Amino acid sequence: MYGGYETFVSELALRLVARGHEVTIYCHRSLFIVRPSTFEDIMLVYIPGIESKTLDQVTHSFLSTLHVIFTSNEIVFYVNSVNGPFGFITKLFKKRTVINVDGLEWLRPKWKGLGAKYSYIASMLATKYFDVIVADSERMAEIYKTEFKVRSVVIAYGANLSGSYKPALIQKYDLIPEEYYLVVGRLVPDNNVSLIVQEFLSSETQKKLVIVGDVPSKDRYAQSIKQMRNPRIIFTGYVTDASLLSELYTNAYAYIHGHGYGGTNPTLLMALASGCCILALDNVFNREVLDEDEYGLYFNKDPQNLSRLIDFIDHHPAAREVYRAKSQNRIVEKYTWEKITDQYEELFESLVEKQ
Numbered sequence: 001m002y003g004g005y006e007t008f009v010s011e012l013a014l015r016l017v018a019r020g021h022e023v024t025i026y027c028h029r030s031l032f033i034v035r036p037s038t039f040e041d042i043m044l045v046y047i048p049g050i051e052s053k054t055l056d057q058v059t060h061s062f063l064s065t066l067h068v069i070f071t072s073n074e075i076v077f078y079v080n081s082v083n084g085p086f087g088f089i090t091k092l093f094k095k096r097t098v099i100n101v102d103g104l105e106w107l108r109p110k111w112k113g114l115g116a117k118y119s120y121i122a123s124m125l126a127t128k129y130f131d132v133i134v135a136d137s138e139r140m141a142e143i144y145k146t147e148f149k150v151r152s153v154v155i156a157y158g159a160n161l162s163g164s165y166k167p168a169l170i171q172k173y174d175l176i177p178e179e180y181y182l183v184v185g186r187l188v189p190d191n192n193v194s195l196i197v198q199e200f201l202s203s204e205t206q207k208k209l210v211i212v213g214d215v216p217s218k219d220r221y222a223q224s225i226k227q228m229r230n231p232r233i234i235f236t237g238y239v240t241d242a243s244l245l246s247e248l249y250t251n252a253y254a255y256i257h258g259h260g261y262g263g264t265n266p267t268l269l270m271a272l273a274s275g276c277c278i279l280a281l282d283n284v285f286n287r288e289v290l291d292e293d294e295y296g297l298y299f300n301k302d303p304q305n306l307s308r309l310i311d312f313i314d315h316h317p318a319a320r321e322v323y324r325a326k327s328q329n330r331i332v333e334k335y336t337w338e339k340i341t342d343q344y345e346e347l348f349e350s351l352v353e354k355q
Contacts (some may be wrong), residue, residue, distance in 0.1 A: 005079055007189075007266055008157055017041045021348075024073060026064040028056070061086055069093040075348050084122035087129025096351045099126050100134040101144065104261045113147040121240035131351060137263035139284040153347060158337035160330055165252040166243055173210065173234050180208040180234075181310070182252035182276075184245075184267045185259060187215050192258030192281060192301070194221070197228050199299075199306035200256075205314045206219055207253055210234045212245065248259075249274035253320070254313055254320060256306075257281060257296075264289055264335075273331045277323040279309055295323065295330045315338035 014025045017040065029035070029046040037044060047067060049060030061078070068076050081101040090097045101123060115239035127133055127150040135152035144152050167177055181200065185191040192253050200209045209252040215222045215239045226235055239245045249255065254273040257280040268289055271278050282285040282298035290296035297313065299306040305353060313320050 008079065011016055011158060011337045012341055012344060013042050014040055015337060016345060017326060019341075019345060020315045021345075022072070024068075026068070028060055040277075042116060054077070057082065062262050065089050068344075069095060074352050077332045077348075078186060081123035081126045082119055084124070084126030086128070087126060090130050094110060094355070097130045098134060098351070099130045099348065100155075101140070102136065102262065104143065132347065134347075135263060136289050139288050140263035153345045155340060155347070156264040156335055157266050157269055157277055157329050158335050158340040159266070159273035160337060161331060162246045162250060162270070162274045164247055167247055167251055169241075169244045170246045172244065173236060175208065175210065175234075175248075177251040178253045180210050180252060181205075182210050182212070182213045182255050182271075183258070184246055184249075184255075184270070186213050187211075187225050189221055190259065190261050190262060194228075195301060196256050196258050196306065197233060199304070200310060201228075201230060201232070202304065203307035203310040203314070205310055206232075207314070208232045208234055209256075210236060210248060210252070212239050214238050247276065249276060252276055254279055254310075256310075257286065259286070269331065269335050272327045272335070275324050275327050277313065277320040278327065279306070279313065289330075291330065295327055297323070331336075 003133065009025060011258055017023050022043070024043040024045060027035075027044055027046050029048045030051055034048060035044070035046050044320070045064075045067065047057045047060055047064045047221070049063065057080075061083045069090060074096060077096050078097070079098065079102060080097040082101060087097055087099065087294060114184075127144065127148040127203070133144060133152040134155050135144055136154070136156050138154055141152040141154050144150055164177075170177070182197055183193060187193055197209065197211075209232060211234065230288045239248070249270060255276040255278050257268050257271065257278060259265045259268070260281055260283055263285050265285070268278070268280065268286065272295065278290065278296040280290060280296045280298055282300050286298070287297070298311060299309045
């Protein structure tokens with residue numbers, strides 16, 4: 001299954017290259033057995049990192065930064081605020097830089113103690129060293145303005161409209177169209193998958209719950225979720241087949257979104273783009289994407305709250321159809337990749353002109 005970063009980078013890079021720009025992507029060397037130097041005219045550089053849960057991303061970014069400062073690239077673009085400290089190096093070598101800070105890294109439950117402190121300091125340093133801070137939602141921009149006294153450029157993620165073309169693919173998991181609810185995301189506390197499973201099992205629905213996603217390393221939280229064995233719960237693990245993932249979205253009875261600490265979440269956009277009825281955790285980020293009550297229904301973490309919502313949508317298919325019928329309109333009006341690319345292209349070109 002492509003994560004949000006991979007999807008974002010590939011969608012943006014391919015469009016920028018098609019518009020005549022030269023693009024280089026820095027790749028995690030350990031993730032590739034075959035390492036071509038280019039893909040669709042995008043230049044690829046493979047950089048190692050210390051392979052551990054806490055050090056892999058940081059060391060890879062550090063070594064990538066050391067590499068890029070000696071190239072002729074005019075703009076260096078980072079994703080995720082944990083890369084904040086490396087802006088000092090690029091600034092020292094007079095490289096124009098942009099960072100998409102992504103979510104509230106320091107508040108994510110997966111980071112505790114030193115991890116949370118590092119994430120907060122890194123986010124703060126990003127606001128000091130980078131030329132432009134990009135927030136992927138208005139609410140995220142407001143938080144950075146309040147917390148770090150910095151203005152951000154708001155550019156969201158995007159999605160491609162999707163439909164069902166090969167519904168037979170979901171038979172791989174013995175699924176029947178519209179007879180299951182869907183969750184897509186990593187099995188981390190941030191995404192509240194444990195809560196969703198518990199609430200689903202306490203609901204009256206006879207449909208199944210399909211959970212797409214995993215974690216790359218052994219993890220106690222992920223293991224605790226997988227141990228909630230029940231004939232109605234299906235764990236697919238990572239899904240790397242884009243067509244299969246699309247069919248899982250488009251044939252779901254409803255999509256349940258428990259993400260709590262990001263801005264514009266890619267899986268939520270994919271659910272909209274696939275015409276899903278959406279049940280989302282009630283927070284400012286999800287309400288922004290779903291335009292308050294226009295494109296989704298909400299649940300909180302109170303006991304039985306989500307289970308009652310599942311029962312409601314289970315017993316009121318007409319209400320479900322109202323949301324399904326209009327969900328793709330939200331993508332068209334705000335979240336197409338062409339619109340997102342337009343905004344990034346304008347931002348990058350304005351920085352080049354300032355050099």
